[in-house]
Amino acid sequence: MSYHFNTIEAKWQKYWAEHQTFKAKNNSDKPKYYVLDMFPYPSGAGLHVGHPLGYIASDIYARYKRHKGFNVLHPQGYDSFGLPAEQYAIQTGQHPAITTETNIKTYRRQLDQIGFSFDWSREVRTSDPNYYKWTQWIFIQLFESWYNNDTNQAEHMDTLISKFSSEGNAFVNAVCDDNILAFTAQDWARFSSIEQQEILLKYRLTYLAETEVNWCPALGTVLANDEIVNGVSERGGHPVIRKKMTQWSMRISAYAERLLQGLETIDWTDALKESQRNWIGKSVGASVTFNVNSHDEVIEVFTTRPDTIFGVSFMTLAPEHDLVSKITTADQKTEVEAYIQATAKRSERDRMADVKTISGVCTGAYAEHPFTKEPIPIWIGDYVLAGYGTGAVMSVPCGDQRDYDFATHFNIPIPNIFEGVDISEAAFDDKANTIITNSDFLNGMNYKKATKRAIYELEQLGQGEGKTNYRLRDAVFSRQRYWGEPFPAYYVNGMPQMINKEHLPIRLPEVEKYLPTEEGEPPLGRADVWAWCTKTNTVVTNDNINNKTVFPLELNTMPGWAGSSWYFFRYMEEAMRDEVFASEEALSYWENVDLYIGGSEHATGHLLYSRFWVKFMHDRGFVNVDEPFKKLINQGMILGTSAFVYREEGTNRFLSKGLIANTKVQPIHSDVAFVNASDELDIDAFKTWRDEFKDAEFILEKGVYKVGREVEKMSKSKYNVVNPDAICEQYGADSLRLYEMFLGPLEQAKPWNTAGITGVHGFLKKLWKLYVGDNGLNVNDAQPTKDNLKTLHKTIKKVEEDIENFSFNTSVSTFMIAVNELTAQKCTSKVILEPLLIVLSPYAPHIAEELWSSLGNDESISIATFPKFEAQHLVESSKNYPISFNGKTRFTLELPLDMNKEEIEKTVMAHEKTIAQLQGRTPKKVIVVPGKIVNIVG
Numbered sequence: 001m002s003y004h005f006n007t008i009e010a011k012w013q014k015y016w017a018e019h020q021t022f023k024a025k026n027n028s029d030k031p032k033y034y035v036l037d038m039f040p041y042p043s044g045a046g047l048h049v050g051h052p053l054g055y056i057a058s059d060i061y062a063r064y065k066r067h068k069g070f071n072v073l074h075p076q077g078y079d080s081f082g083l084p085a086e087q088y089a090i091q092t093g094q095h096p097a098i099t100t101e102t103n104i105k106t107y108r109r110q111l112d113q114i115g116f117s118f119d120w121s122r123e124v125r126t127s128d129p130n131y132y133k134w135t136q137w138i139f140i141q142l143f144e145s146w147y148n149n150d151t152n153q154a155e156h157m158d159t160l161i162s163k164f165s166s167e168g169n170a171f172v173n174a175v176c177d178d179n180i181l182a183f184t185a186q187d188w189a190r191f192s193s194i195e196q197q198e199i200l201l202k203y204r205l206t207y208l209a210e211t212e213v214n215w216c217p218a219l220g221t222v223l224a225n226d227e228i229v230n231g232v233s234e235r236g237g238h239p240v241i242r243k244k245m246t247q248w249s250m251r252i253s254a255y256a257e258r259l260l261q262g263l264e265t266i267d268w269t270d271a272l273k274e275s276q277r278n279w280i281g282k283s284v285g286a287s288v289t290f291n292v293n294s295h296d297e298v299i300e301v302f303t304t305r306p307d308t309i310f311g312v313s314f315m316t317l318a319p320e321h322d323l324v325s326k327i328t329t330a331d332q333k334t335e336v337e338a339y340i341q342a343t344a345k346r347s348e349r350d351r352m353a354d355v356k357t358i359s360g361v362c363t364g365a366y367a368e369h370p371f372t373k374e375p376i377p378i379w380i381g382d383y384v385l386a387g388y389g390t391g392a393v394m395s396v397p398c399g400d401q402r403d404y405d406f407a408t409h410f411n412i413p414i415p416n417i418f419e420g421v422d423i424s425e426a427a428f429d430d431k432a433n434t435i436i437t438n439s440d441f442l443n444g445m446n447y448k449k450a451t452k453r454a455i456y457e458l459e460q461l462g463q464g465e466g467k468t469n470y471r472l473r474d475a476v477f478s479r480q481r482y483w484g485e486p487f488p489a490y491y492v493n494g495m496p497q498m499i500n501k502e503h504l505p506i507r508l509p510e511v512e513k514y515l516p517t518e519e520g521e522p523p524l525g526r527a528d529v530w531a532w533c534t535k536t537n538t539v540v541t542n543d544n545i546n547n548k549t550v551f552p553l554e555l556n557t558m559p560g561w562a563g564s565s566w567y568f569f570r571y572m573e574e575a576m577r578d579e580v581f582a583s584e585e586a587l588s589y590w591e592n593v594d595l596y597i598g599g600s601e602h603a604t605g606h607l608l609y610s611r612f613w614v615k616f617m618h619d620r621g622f623v624n625v626d627e628p629f630k631k632l633i634n635q636g637m638i639l640g641t642s643a644f645v646y647r648e649e650g651t652n653r654f655l656s657k658g659l660i661a662n663t664k665v666q667p668i669h670s671d672v673a674f675v676n677a678s679d680e681l682d683i684d685a686f687k688t689w690r691d692e693f694k695d696a697e698f699i700l701e702k703g704v705y706k707v708g709r710e711v712e713k714m715s716k717s718k719y720n721v722v723n724p725d726a727i728c729e730q731y732g733a734d735s736l737r738l739y740e741m742f743l744g745p746l747e748q749a750k751p752w753n754t755a756g757i758t759g760v761h762g763f764l765k766k767l768w769k770l771y772v773g774d775n776g777l778n779v780n781d782a783q784p785t786k787d788n789l790k791t792l793h794k795t796i797k798k799v800e801e802d803i804e805n806f807s808f809n810t811s812v813s814t815f816m817i818a819v820n821e822l823t824a825q826k827c828t829s830k831v832i833l834e835p836l837l838i839v840l841s842p843y844a845p846h847i848a849e850e851l852w853s854s855l856g857n858d859e860s861i862s863i864a865t866f867p868k869f870e871a872q873h874l875v876e877s878s879k880n881y882p883i884s885f886n887g888k889t890r891f892t893l894e895l896p897l898d899m900n901k902e903e904i905e906k907t908v909m910a911h912e913k914t915i916a917q918l919q920g921r922t923p924k925k926v927i928v929v930p931g932k933i934v935n936i937v938g
Contacts, residue, residue: 001776003768005732009846013112021860022117026574026589028071034590035062035074036568036629038598038606039124042078042103044088047110048721049740049752050638050714054597056737057635057746057808059116061595063842064803066117067866073590074117075571077124078104081132082560083219083235086483089514096483096514100127110724115733115845117862122571126563127483131570133505134581135563136488138613140498141620142206143489147175147254154254154619160203164188169199175254177202177209197495205251205616206477208496212320212386213476214347215243220516220523221480222247231350242320242344247478248487248556252612256280256470258626259611267631269747275603281471286455288394288464290315290367293375297323299367300390302469306458307450311396314412315367315378316360316403319343320386327378329364336361336380343382351382358409370463381406387473475609477559482514482523484557490532491552503537506553524555564606565613568593568628581622592625600634607632633806636748637713638740640720643670644708645681647696656701657708670707671719677755681705711751722752734844735761738815741808741843760812764847767819767840771833771851779855784829789873791821792832796869799839808843815840830855835867883908884935885917893934901928908934 016022037058040051062074078100085096085103104125111118124131145154150173163172168184180202188196201207213222218238222245227234252259260280263273285304292299299315317324319340328336339361343351360381367376383402384393397407397414407414445453458464486506488499499506509527517525524530533540533550544550570576572586592614610628618626646655646665655665657679671689674682683705687694698705714721727736738760744750771779784792795818802811818836827833834855841848841861852861878896881904882889891913895904905926908914918938927935 001772001774003765003772003847005734005764005847006729008850009113009115009728009733012846012849013115015849015860016117017112017120019860020121021862022072022074022119023121024071024073024075024119024574026572026586030069030071032590032594033062033065033070033072034572034592034594035065035072036571036593036596037076038596038602039077039079039564039567040107041082041084042080042100042107043084044099044103045716045721046103046106047724048714049724049727049736050640050721052111052114052724052736053638053740053746054599054635055111055116056114056740057633057806058595058597059737060741060808060842061803061806063117063845063862064866066862067838067841067864069865073122073571074119075122075124076111076116076118076120077122077567077571078107078126079560079564079567080104080125080127081484081563083221083481083483086481086514087219087236089483093513097127113728113733114724114736117845122574122576124567124570126485126567129505129507130578131567132485132563133578134570135485135558135566136504136506137501137581138566138617139206139558139562140488140501141622142250142616143204143496143498145205145616145620146203147205147251149173149175152258154205154616156620157200157204160200164199174203175251177207194493194495201495205254207249207251208246209249210244211247211249211476212242213245213247214240215245216240219481222476222478228347231345231347239345240347242346242348244320245478247476250475250477250609250612252475252609253470253472255612255615256282256472258615259472259608262611262615262627266627266629268629269632269634272600272603272607272632272634275600276608279472279604279608283469283471285467285469286451286458286464287390287467288370288458290370290376290394290463292323292327292378293366293368295327295365297326299323299378299392301392301394302389302467303394305396305399305447305451306454306464307445307447308396308399309369309371309394309454309458311398311415312369312376312394313397313407313414314395315376316381316384316393316395316406317363317378318384318386318391319380319382321380321384321391324363324380327363327365332362332364336363339380346382348385348387351385358405360406360410362410370458370461377412379406379410379412388471389469477562478556479559480516480522480555481557482508482511484559485562486524486557487554489554491554492547496554497551499532500537506539508557509539522555522557524553524557530555561606561609565610566617568596568610569623587623592627593629594631596629596632597635598632599637633746635746636744636750638743639711639749639751640714640718640722641672641751641753642710642712642718642720643672643675643679643681644668644710645670645686645705646708651697652693652695653697653699654705655699656704657706658701659699667708669719672722675707679706679709681707714752722754727754727757731757731761732764732846734764734846738763738812738843742812744809746806746808763816763819764844766823767815767847768851770819770823770827771854777854778828779830779833780828781831782829784827784832785825786873786877787825788822788827788829788832791818791825791827792836792867793870793873795836796839796867797874800866800869803842811843815843837861838864838867879931881908881932881934883911883914884933886938887935890917897931899930901930904928904930904934908936 035058037055062072065072080100085100088099089096126132144157146157146160148155165188166185168188170182214228216223216233216238219233223233223240228240231240232238233240260277260282263276283304285302286306288301288303288306290299360379363378363380365378367378369376384391395403397404455464455466486508488504488506489496509530511523511526513526514523516522529539529541530553531540531542531545531550532553535549540550545552569582572590573582574586614623614628615626617623644667646660647668648655649664649666655663670681670686674685683698687696712718712720724736735757739757742760795814798814799811802808837848837852838861849861876897878894880892880894883891883893893908893911895907905928921938923936923938925937
């Protein structure tokens with residue numbers, strides 16, 4: 001009987017679906033374990049072989065935990081809002097919901113054919129109104145909350161309003177906007193409703209504010225920093241500029257310290273934690289204010305080294321700083337405006353990364369030094385960011401390399417605050433422990449004491465105070481696009497109002513086109529039915545807007561990270577009920593994710609935002625945990641082997657790889673589908689691929705065209721993707737699963753080579769033959785031998801250790817060794833071969849199910865108990881001694897390990913092979929090393 005893997009895999013995938021084999025139950029008597037993958041965006045291209053890597057690893061672990069007696073939740077869904085579907089809609093006019101549904105069907109088919117043990121009964125889609133209803137509800141809760149520094153948590157706005165009503169805001173210790181004036185309870189009572197709302201908006205955890213954003217004109221939307229690569233949009237490579245827009249923002253900065261401290265409680269890699277620490281960027285120092293000469297304005301800066309204040313020789317503002325337009329002199333106005341316009345074309349990420357370029361313009365204005373009262377020139381430079389800190393720095397050339405380079409480039413005088421010391425040699429010593437000033441009240445102190453003294457003196461002047469600062473900025477939460485969650489907000493007299501929970505979801509309206517309007521409004525500005533009626537509590541046509549009972553709705557939509565910041569809680573709800581995002585019972589039982597697997601590229605995006613949302617939801621009592629993911633593993637990347645053809649420059653001639661040595665050529669990616677295992681190009685297929693190549697001339701070597709090869713990221717743009725459908729068709733899903741694990745450690749990047757899969761496929765065929773012969777099943781009730789038991793139990797031990805340590809690649813080698821040994825031992829014992837299938841099952845579930853069933857088991861192997869390792873079978877009771885004569889081994893002899901030297905010598909000397917070897921001679925001596933060797937010296 002042959003191994004018909006396609007038939008076997010289809011059979012068991014159907015069985016699992018019909019019997020809902022992997023459907024999890026809440027409140028089981030078993031211990032719970034929640035395994036989760038970062039859910040995919042369903043792109044039109046479907047999966048390539050790089051995508052399933054993390055899914056296979058998590059599936060192995062989920063199946064293993066079921067075998068170990070756990071109630072496992074292993075769900076899957078789709079992050080189905082996003083720009084790609086919208087861009088396709090813009091190009092084709094097809095509604096994003098249609099393409100998204102089509103793409104999801106492709107993904108589901110591909111995921112099922114790889115044999116994942118997902119509980120599909122709990123599937124979520126972020127674009128499903130029944131799901132985003134709860135995303136909208138969470139947004140409303142954020143709007144109705146403020147952060148109380150005294151209790152160190154978020155609270156409902158009612159508690160803040162109560163404080164305002166009874167005592168004003170003088171003693172309110174909140175995370176809020178900076179520009180808030182003090183008021184009394186009597187003032188609060190006198191404020192109009194609009195005035196009160198404006199004040200409350202400055203305290204809310206989600207709020208409207210004019211913000212510097214990354215605006216992509218081609219995509220018509222704001223992009224987050226992690227959506228920009230090398231100054232252009234990651235999606236499509238379009239230019240990005242900086243501009244001010246009124247946006248919804250999330251006050252994630254309120255949670256900066258708790259996000260830092262929470263990292264100490266979770267099992268994440270050090271590299272991932274460090275990424276978040278750096279992004280949060282905690283700094284302890286001082287806030288210092290400089291008065292601006294001839295103006296009523298002040299410049300606030302934050303510095304970690306207030307002891308260096310006597311080294312300040314100029315100030316630098318971000319080009320976008322609000323003061324620039326107010327303080328720039330008439331002489332400098334033209335140059336400053338030109339510089340600001342040029343800077344707007346550079347992303348924040350580029351400006352932060354660029355340490356070589358020195359650029360800036362003087363505003364012509366001067367600030368006053370708090371102590372010396374000397375005038376300090378005020379410059380603007382794009383290395384200062386408006387959104388980081390205060391958007392201004394006090395520049396100390398003798399203490400900072402970049403400030404020094406800036407000063408010397410623009411010939412700004414550098415005060416010699418070192419007495420008798422050459423500044424060029426003394427500057428930039430980060431480890432210096434002495435103050436860099438000759439001031440009477442700081443001279444001679446170490447920098448810690450000097451810092452305290454400087455802060456004290458600044459406080460006495462009313463121009464500074466000690467402060468802890470964070471690099472983490474509030475997160476922009478608006479996108480000027482169509483395919484995203486609508487905000488549950490309408491506007492009365494310009495102030496946002498939330499729609500009550502019972503009227504959610506607010507569904508996306510129909511629009512004629514998915515582009516911004518001619519007036520620059522987001523695509524929802526094209527909707528004809530997009531107004532809120534407060535009488536009927538329904539969405540009505542815009543013609544009804546009267547600003548009395550019918551009001552305009554928000555035109556922006558939420559960003560992609562909205563739905564992904566809480567989806568793991570929705571999976572917990574077994575019944576997926578509409579009246580709750582997840583029941584108290586479900587939240588109490590599952591708590592949070594035990595194992596989360598996904599890409600490291602989400603370290604400062606999704607992973608940070610979801611931690612923020614969970615901490616907020618915990619503060620408000622909606623969930624009972626304040627961290628979403630206990631353990632997190634970043635899978636590495638499977639790289640593709642690209643193929644290159646070589647076009648001679650200025651011609652349409654293509655030279656084979658071996659002919660390009662002395663010719664200028666342009667390497668061009670070829671689709672790997674046109675190249676065979678010998679690196680030979682299918683020229684006809686290549687010519688018909690694109691019109692520009694149809695008349696190309698190919699210069700061959702030895703009658704064939706050889707391509708070049710290079711390992712790169714697997715990507716459609718590099719034409720090096722391998723479709724898992726083809727692999728499953730040719731080799732089977734079990735071969736794919738084993739091969740992806742066999743490629744190397746889970747966390748590392750590794751190249752894909754389709755030719756390599758034949759090795760693991762051959763192993764599965766050998767495994768099949770161990771159980772099934774030409775005449776049927778080879779397994780019987782024979783008693784296992786010591787060798788049989790030893791092979792089984794060392795395999796159990798090694799695989800269990802590997803899975804617990806996520807070392808899946810070494811398990812595959814262990815399986816191969818076990819099958820080779822059992823084949824050589826001619827093992828047919830059911831006592832050995834049945835538990836071996838359970839150990840193998842997490843890795844190759846289809847073949848394991850088929851053979852398990854063949855052995856007479858009625859239930860799925862997925863619920864079988866993982867075999868217990870018994871150490872006694874690995875304890876050696878005998879030793880196969882090499883018997884040597886004058887140092888040369890002539891034969892081996894197995895003897896009990898508990899024999900002493902005399903017994904070993906007596907047994908060896910009496911053996912017939914020894915007698916034959918000696919031929920009647922008496923040896924000079926017999927050397928016996930128990931447990932190692934016997935050497936007879938003749």
